Every structure is written in structure tokens, then in C-alpha cells.
Amino acid sequence: MNDKGVVTLVCLVVSPSLCDFYILWKEGGTPQDEQNSEVVTNPPQKTHSGSYTITSIFTTSKGKWDNNVKFSCSVTHAGLDTGTGPREISVSKPSVLEPMTVTLNPPRAYSLFVNHQAVLECVINGKNTNAVRNARIAWNVNKQSRRDGISEVVKNDQQTPRKVSTLTLNRRDWGTVNTVQCSAESNGITTGNQELVINHGCKGYSVSAHILSEESMNDKGVVTLVCLVVSPSLCDFYILWKEGGTPQDEQNSEVVTNPPQKTHSGSYTITSIFTTSKGKWDNNVKFSCSVTHAGLDTGTGPREISVSKPSVLEPMTVTLNPPRAYSLFVNHQAVLECVINGKNTNAVRNARIAWNVNKQSRRDGISEVVKNDQQTPRKVSTLTLNRRDWGTVNTVQCSAESNGITTGNQELVINHGCKGYSVSAHILSEESMNDKGVVTLVCLVVSPSLCDFYILWKEGGTPQDEQNSEVVTNPPQKTHSGSYTITSIFTTSKGKWDNNVKFSCSVTHAGLDTGTGPREISVSKPSVLEPMTVTLNPPRAYSLFVNHQAVLECVINGKNTNAVRNARIAWNVNKQSRRDGISEVVKNDQQTPRKVSTLTLNRRDWGTVNTVQCSAESNGITTGNQELVINHGCKGYSVSAHILSEESMNDKGVVTLVCLVVSPSLCDFYILWKEGGTPQDEQNSEVVTNPPQKTHSGSYTITSIFTTSKGKWDNNVKFSCSVTHAGLDTGTGPREISVSKPSGNACFLI
Known part of the structure; x- marks a missing residue:
């Protein structure tokens, strides 16, 4: 200012998204036309964080500035019909010398858990005691002005005075809040709005408690506990620590709760650190972290994880096993096992196991047993659902608690919507049979989307229980093309194979209530030597144009003439079985015989077709489905x-x-x-x-x-x-x- 005799003022607008803002400067209350005054407003600039900044620069004389003329920048935006007035910020020489700052503190977990209240503080700081004391603080909740439930106090316990305005909301009301804002004005000095955005919709999160190593305890004489919350989406969590059952106020204890951090996988982690003495730890004091979130009106209580010296030395683990295919196919039941393991026999025996189906507690259809057939004892809780009910299940969870030791939830997500998949059976080479004296069969399922499939092997028509036979079914693997493959491997003796025993893999999926039976593929030594292939030919243009008919051919090839002649060919149109408009003929005009099944549709009907499938079965040899997908919506060609x-x-x-x-x-x-x-x-x-x-x-x-x-x-x-x-x-x-x-x-x- 002294060198040039001018004062340069800057109005800064920061927006999370690109928007058109209009900025008007006022000098002593008089609007300044940017054509006639020293005003330069720059276009929006995108920052590294993804937000946008807009700066408007106003130049005035040092004389006006020294005479305490008040300058204001008034900001509005392209949403001019919203009914809300512009935001205006004022500045003058006194306000520059004695600024005020505003800080909006979120509610403490202690008040939410213990007093069932959300207590927010708006703190005004400044060197000018009078300006701070006289500050008028304004609150907005969900963009609406709020005047009740507010108290104020001036504190001089720091280098600069502070005025603290406290807004108290009951727990139920807090669950409906999306945004809170506070601002202050004093002697013409106006602070900007401080805003707190509450992130709701907290689902699918997990809570776990951890302790640093014994070595760190011995060196420092303290024990550091960590409560870890992992959430698939950004959400406001409130974490309360308890020591021996007594809630600890984060203002008065050694608690540090960090803001959410986004991981490389896209999830969010929130860590809360609690420090206590090694003496309390050695005396087996139980420490707990209790977690709730912004969706306080859901009616569900907080999740609480406890940890103490015995629980660290003797943890329990929980494993949730999906249903076996054998029970689903033979007994028409989905049998799930929740297995609790641990070195402490009493803790395992006394474990209380909880089940949730579709996020609802489940208590019927459950049995429990303790097994000592391994190095560590196991408690097995079995949940049995009939096949029809299993078709409606989306998620299953189980967890356990014993002597203050709580395991996390183990969750099984059932993937429905299994369409357009194929099933095929394969056998390893003859060389591998001779070397090992065994035959290895592979059932391959290929699905365009992730889905839960259940695969049952049969030997000579007898279902094989995967617990008692040589069956290994692998989890789905995603391919480079985006589809999923599921392989089930069955091992049998070469003697059974040479004796022409027929082996079958039967496949069904999580959509058990669809009314369609499983798909079954059979394989045996003759079928491997004399396979059949199926080809589905699309309609010829000539027939469509001249005869106004779509003529499709399903061609069955094979070296075994009898197998080809006796082949039963099945057609599906739009996933529905089709039996009319079909003719068949056996042709011997090539090296191997062919059976040709012809499906004829009139031109109008063909226009409504989305998918066509054909398959064949003969003498126990089953071909996979051949599918033709018709692509409609032809425009702009x-x-x-x-x-x-x-x-x-x-x-x-x-x-x-x-x-x-x-x-x-x-x-x-x-x-x-x-x-x-x-x-x-x-x-x-x-x-x-x-x-x-x-x-x-x-x-x-x-x-x-x-x-x-x-x-x-x-x-x-x-x-x-x-x-x-x-x-x-x-x-x-x-x-x-x-x-x-x-x-x-x-x-x-x-």
C-alpha cells in the first residue's frame, strides 16, 4: 500500500463444482460497475482437490482505506430463481487489523452415547476482545435458521478471547440433520459460513479392536488400543471408548479419533486410538470401543467390540461356510455352518452365536455342537433353511461372544440373477490316467455375471457328498473378458472309467425359486471317444426377404451314427421351450453324419425374438446349449x-x-x-x-x-x-x- 498508494482487495469464491458466479463490489454501500471501476474478475480455476476458485480483485486508494471506508463483495450464482439472496462479505481497515475466525466443532461421541444429545460448538476467536464479546453468532440447520437450543459464553483461558456458542439437539433430531452452518458478525466484521456436512447411509461397515505389541508396552509403560472402522462409503461415525464399562469422555481422556481416510480400494477407514496404563492392562481391565453412525434413527443399537489381556492371548475366530450342494440337491435344504475356533476351551464352549438373515436376527432352525476332533476345540452352529426360503436370501451373517470376547461379523452375500450361463464336462488326457491310475473330471460353468452356483457330482447316478468324496469346487474366477468361470474337479479310479461308469455334474444356482430344474452334463468313456457337437446357424437373408420367414438350423455332428440319429434336440426361444414349427432330417453327405433340426418363424414373430438356444441329448451324451443373441435397435446405419x-x-x-x-x-x-x-x-x-x-x-x-x-x-x-x-x-x-x-x-x- 505505501509504495503504490493503492489498496488491493480480493474476493475469493470456492465451489465444489463448476458454477457461474456473479460478483459485485460496493464502496461505502454504493455498487461499483465493473466497467467504470478498477475491478478484475477472473474465470474459474480448477484446483488439485477438484474444487473451483473464482477471484475478483478491486483496487482503491489508500486514502479511502485509511478513512475506514467499508468495502463489500456480494456474490450470487446462476441459480437466480432459488429465492435466496446473495452472500455478502465486508472488509475495512479495522477488520483487517483485528480479524475474527470461526470454527465449527462436530458433536462429541460422549454426549451422543451418554446424554443422547448432539452438542455442537461454534467458536469465535479474535484479538479484539470487544469484537469477540459483541459477536452475533448465527446458526443454520438444514439451510434453515435455528434460534432455540443455543447457549453462549465468552472464555479468556487462551492467548486470545473466545466466544463459544453451543447448539444442543436431541439424538432423534440429530438423525434428520444433513448440514449445519454457523457464522458471526461484529462491528462490521463478518466471518464466512463454517459448514458441517453429515454423511448418512452407513451400511456394510465392520468394527475391530487391536493392541500394539507387547514390546511397545514394556518400553513405554503404556498400552495403545486401536478401534478400526472400515466402511464401503463415506459416513460419519461416532466412537466411544469404555474402561471397565465406564464411558470415557474424549475431552478428558487419552483418546484421538482421526477423520476418515480413503483407501486404494475405495473404502474408508476411521481409527480411534485409546492410551491406558500397562498396570490396568495387566489387571485384566476390559476396554471397549462402541461405534454408532449418523443414521441414528434406524432403531439399531451401536456395535461394541471389547478387548482385554486374556482376549488378546486367547482369541476366537469365526468362519461361515456356505451351503453344500449335496444337501441342496438331495435334501432340498440349505445347511450353513458357523464355526467358532479358539485355544480357550471354556470360551469356545460358552460362546453365544448370533445369526442374521437378510439383516434380521434369526433364532429358529439352529443347532449347536462342540467338536474336539482337531488341535483346538470348535463350536459349530448349524442354520438349516428349506430350499424355497434359501431362494429369497441375500445376506447371512454370524458372530460370537464369550467372556467379553466378541468376534466380528462374518458375512455371506448370495449373488442371484444367474442368466446366460453354460455348463460343460471335460476329462484330462489318457496319458495322465495311465501314469496315476486315476481319472480327473472337470465340470466348467461359464457365467456372464457373478453368481452363486452349486455343483453336484453323480457316479453311476448316485449323488456324491462333497464331504465324503474326491470333489474340489473352486470359487468363481473373473476372466479378462469380464465373465466368470467356476470349476469343480472330481477324481475317480481308472477302473470305474474303463467299466463305462457314467459321471454327471448337475448345476443349479442361487435363484432356486425360478421353477427351472438344474442343468446336468454327463460324461463316460464312450462319450469321450464319440462326442457330439452342436452348431446353431442364424437365419439366411434369402428366406427372410423372399419367403418372409426366419429359418434357423441346429446341426448335430458326431462319428457315432446311432447317437446322432437318436439325438433329441431341444429348442428355446426367449428362454421358453419351443416345440412347434420344427422339422428334422439326418444327412450323410459329409464325412460324419449330421442331424439337422430346423425351426421356422414367420417374419413378424422373428422381430420379437431376443435369444434362441438349442441343445441335444443321446445315449447319455449331452451337449451344451448353443445360444444366438439377436441384437435389435438398429438406427443411424x-x-x-x-x-x-x-x-x-x-x-x-x-x-x-x-x-x-x-x-x-x-x-x-x-x-x-x-x-x-x-x-x-x-x-x-x-x-x-x-x-x-x-x-x-x-x-x-x-x-x-x-x-x-x-x-x-x-x-x-x-x-x-x-x-x-x-x-x-x-x-x-x-x-x-x-x-x-x-x-x-x-x-x-x-
């Missing part, structure tokens, strides 16, 4: 026709024409070529239509190639490619492009 160069015609005596379809999305197109107006059946002419190819830009290209003689081309025969798509019921006709020697280039025919 283009069609063009091209011809190779004249040079290529002269060399080969043929003319090659290309019909090119470009589509912004994946869609099923049907392309029919015409020669001199006569449709060409792709089975009987030189037509090759390639599947869609995705380009770098994300669009799809489909090419159909038609080969004809140079003689026809030179005789000016007209060739056309006609294009339609899977949306056959839209009422719009096909697009047709024609090309001939005189026309040179493609032309549209309407």
Missing part, C-alpha cells in the same frame, strides 16, 4: 456398394462387388444380393457375408462380398444389395443399393 478395380477384373475374369453396412451400434443385419433383379440364395451363389467388426471409433462394419463373371458385368447387368435388420416389425422396408458398369458409382433406389 448407412449402406454403400463398391467394386474392385478394373485391373483385378482383367486378371481374374471375375468381378467382385462389396456391400458395406456401417452402424453406430452392434446390430443383426441381413443382406440379400440380386442379379438383374433376381434374388440370389446365399447357399447357391458366390456370396460371403462376414460377421460385424468393431472399428477403432466404436462403430461396426458388416461386409458382404458377391462374385460374378466379367461377362455379365460388361453386359451391363445391374447388381443390387438389399439390407434389413433385426427390427423387422418396425414397418420400414429394406434399404437397397444398386451398381452396374455404366453407373460406376452406387445409387440409391427408393
Whole structure:
């Protein structure tokens, strides 16, 4: 100021998102037009944290500043119809010399747990005692002004005076609060709003208690306990420590609770550290951390984890085992086991085990037993649900408590919605059988989404209990393509295999109430030597255009003529069994016999089809489902026709024409070529239509190639490619492009 004789004021707006703000400066209450005054307002700048800052600079004379002229910046934004007035901040020479600061402290856990109250403090600091004493403090709760439940006091116990305004809300009301703001004004000095945002919706979190190593205790004579909360989403948690059952006020005890930290996996961790003496620890005082959250109106109590010297030396662990396939298939029951392990036999025997199904406490259908068949005792609690009820279950949890030792919740999440999966059975090579004298069979399930599958093996038709047989079923593995594979391995003797025993893997899934039975694949030595394959061919364009019919072929191939002739072929359209419009024939025109099942649909019906599946079974040999997915929604595509160069015609005596379809999305197109107006059946002419190819830009290209003689081309025969798509019921006709020697280039025919 002294060097230039001017004073530069800056108005700073900080926003969590990009927004248009309008800033007006006032000098002594008079608005200043930015065209006529020394005002520069900069465009928004994005910070490293992702927020945006907008600065407006106002230049005035030092004389006005020294004369205590009050300058104000008034801010509004693009939401001008919200009914709320602009925010205004004022500054003058006295306020710069004697500023005030405002701090908004969140509620302490002690008051929430013990007094059932949320107590918030708005603290005003400043060097000017009069300004602080006379400060008028304003509260807003959920953007509404709040005047009740407030008390104020001035404290001089620090270097600068403080005015503390306390807002007290009962626990129920606090559960409805989303935002709290406080600000202050005194002698023309206005502080900005301090805001506290309360994060609700706290689900799926876990609580655990830990202790630092014995070595750290001996060195320092203190014990440090850590309460760890892990949450999948950002949420406000309140943690209260208890010593011997007595709640500890975080203001008066050695408690430090840190703000949430985001991990690399996207979850949040909150740590609360409690320090006590080694003497109390050695005297087996029990310490507990009790955790609740911002959703205080949920009606559920806090979670409490306890720790003491004995519990650290003799912990208990909990394991929740999913239901076995054998019980689901044979007994029609889902049997789950919650297993408690621990070195302390009394603690394990006395453990109280709690079950929750779909977040609700469950007490029926439960049995318990203590087992001593391993190095450490085990208490096993068994929950039995009938098959129908199991189909409605989304989550199961179990936990245990004994002598103040509490285990965390073990949770099983059941993944439903199992659609579009395939099942196949495989056998390792003959060489591996000869070397080991055993046969290893693999049942492979491939699913487009994560789903809970249950796989039961049968030997000669007899179900095999996975507890008593050589069965290993692995958890789902995600592939590079995004699908999931589940493998179940069954080991049997080479003697049984050589005796043609039939082995089957039967697969069902978590959607047990769908009314559809399991899928079963069988394998035996003959079926491995003489397999059948199934191919599902899409409809030909010729039949769609000329006969107005979609004709699909399900072709069964195999070396064993009897197996192929006797094959029973099943069709599904839109996941529903289809038995009409089907014909079958056995063909021997190739090296191996073929059975061809033909499904014929009229053109209108074909427009409503999303999926078609076919499979076959013969003499215990079952093929997997072959599925055709029809891609509808074909919009914005283009069609063009091209011809190779004249040079290529002269060399080969043929003319090659290309019909090119470009589509912004994946869609099923049907392309029919015409020669001199006569449709060409792709089975009987030189037509090759390639599947869609995705380009770098994300669009799809489909090419159909038609080969004809140079003689026809030179005789000016007209060739056309006609294009339609899977949306056959839209009422719009096909697009047709024609090309001939005189026309040179493609032309549209309407």
C-alpha cells in the first residue's frame, strides 16, 4: 500500500463444482460497475482437490482505506430463481487489523452415547476482545435458521478471547440433520459460513479392536488400543471408548479419533486410538470401543467390540461356510455352518452365536455342537433353511461372544440373477490316467455375471457328498473378458472309467425359486471317444426377404451314427421351450453324419425374438446349449456398394462387388444380393457375408462380398444389395443399393 498508494482487495469464491458466479463490489454501500471501476474478475480455476476458485480483485486508494471506508463483495450464482439472496462479505481497515475466525466443532461421541444429545460448538476467536464479546453468532440447520437450543459464553483461558456458542439437539433430531452452518458478525466484521456436512447411509461397515505389541508396552509403560472402522462409503461415525464399562469422555481422556481416510480400494477407514496404563492392562481391565453412525434413527443399537489381556492371548475366530450342494440337491435344504475356533476351551464352549438373515436376527432352525476332533476345540452352529426360503436370501451373517470376547461379523452375500450361463464336462488326457491310475473330471460353468452356483457330482447316478468324496469346487474366477468361470474337479479310479461308469455334474444356482430344474452334463468313456457337437446357424437373408420367414438350423455332428440319429434336440426361444414349427432330417453327405433340426418363424414373430438356444441329448451324451443373441435397435446405419478395380477384373475374369453396412451400434443385419433383379440364395451363389467388426471409433462394419463373371458385368447387368435388420416389425422396408458398369458409382433406389 505505501509504495503504490493503492489498496488491493480480493474476493475469493470456492465451489465444489463448476458454477457461474456473479460478483459485485460496493464502496461505502454504493455498487461499483465493473466497467467504470478498477475491478478484475477472473474465470474459474480448477484446483488439485477438484474444487473451483473464482477471484475478483478491486483496487482503491489508500486514502479511502485509511478513512475506514467499508468495502463489500456480494456474490450470487446462476441459480437466480432459488429465492435466496446473495452472500455478502465486508472488509475495512479495522477488520483487517483485528480479524475474527470461526470454527465449527462436530458433536462429541460422549454426549451422543451418554446424554443422547448432539452438542455442537461454534467458536469465535479474535484479538479484539470487544469484537469477540459483541459477536452475533448465527446458526443454520438444514439451510434453515435455528434460534432455540443455543447457549453462549465468552472464555479468556487462551492467548486470545473466545466466544463459544453451543447448539444442543436431541439424538432423534440429530438423525434428520444433513448440514449445519454457523457464522458471526461484529462491528462490521463478518466471518464466512463454517459448514458441517453429515454423511448418512452407513451400511456394510465392520468394527475391530487391536493392541500394539507387547514390546511397545514394556518400553513405554503404556498400552495403545486401536478401534478400526472400515466402511464401503463415506459416513460419519461416532466412537466411544469404555474402561471397565465406564464411558470415557474424549475431552478428558487419552483418546484421538482421526477423520476418515480413503483407501486404494475405495473404502474408508476411521481409527480411534485409546492410551491406558500397562498396570490396568495387566489387571485384566476390559476396554471397549462402541461405534454408532449418523443414521441414528434406524432403531439399531451401536456395535461394541471389547478387548482385554486374556482376549488378546486367547482369541476366537469365526468362519461361515456356505451351503453344500449335496444337501441342496438331495435334501432340498440349505445347511450353513458357523464355526467358532479358539485355544480357550471354556470360551469356545460358552460362546453365544448370533445369526442374521437378510439383516434380521434369526433364532429358529439352529443347532449347536462342540467338536474336539482337531488341535483346538470348535463350536459349530448349524442354520438349516428349506430350499424355497434359501431362494429369497441375500445376506447371512454370524458372530460370537464369550467372556467379553466378541468376534466380528462374518458375512455371506448370495449373488442371484444367474442368466446366460453354460455348463460343460471335460476329462484330462489318457496319458495322465495311465501314469496315476486315476481319472480327473472337470465340470466348467461359464457365467456372464457373478453368481452363486452349486455343483453336484453323480457316479453311476448316485449323488456324491462333497464331504465324503474326491470333489474340489473352486470359487468363481473373473476372466479378462469380464465373465466368470467356476470349476469343480472330481477324481475317480481308472477302473470305474474303463467299466463305462457314467459321471454327471448337475448345476443349479442361487435363484432356486425360478421353477427351472438344474442343468446336468454327463460324461463316460464312450462319450469321450464319440462326442457330439452342436452348431446353431442364424437365419439366411434369402428366406427372410423372399419367403418372409426366419429359418434357423441346429446341426448335430458326431462319428457315432446311432447317437446322432437318436439325438433329441431341444429348442428355446426367449428362454421358453419351443416345440412347434420344427422339422428334422439326418444327412450323410459329409464325412460324419449330421442331424439337422430346423425351426421356422414367420417374419413378424422373428422381430420379437431376443435369444434362441438349442441343445441335444443321446445315449447319455449331452451337449451344451448353443445360444444366438439377436441384437435389435438398429438406427443411424448407412449402406454403400463398391467394386474392385478394373485391373483385378482383367486378371481374374471375375468381378467382385462389396456391400458395406456401417452402424453406430452392434446390430443383426441381413443382406440379400440380386442379379438383374433376381434374388440370389446365399447357399447357391458366390456370396460371403462376414460377421460385424468393431472399428477403432466404436462403430461396426458388416461386409458382404458377391462374385460374378466379367461377362455379365460388361453386359451391363445391374447388381443390387438389399439390407434389413433385426427390427423387422418396425414397418420400414429394406434399404437397397444398386451398381452396374455404366453407373460406376452406387445409387440409391427408393
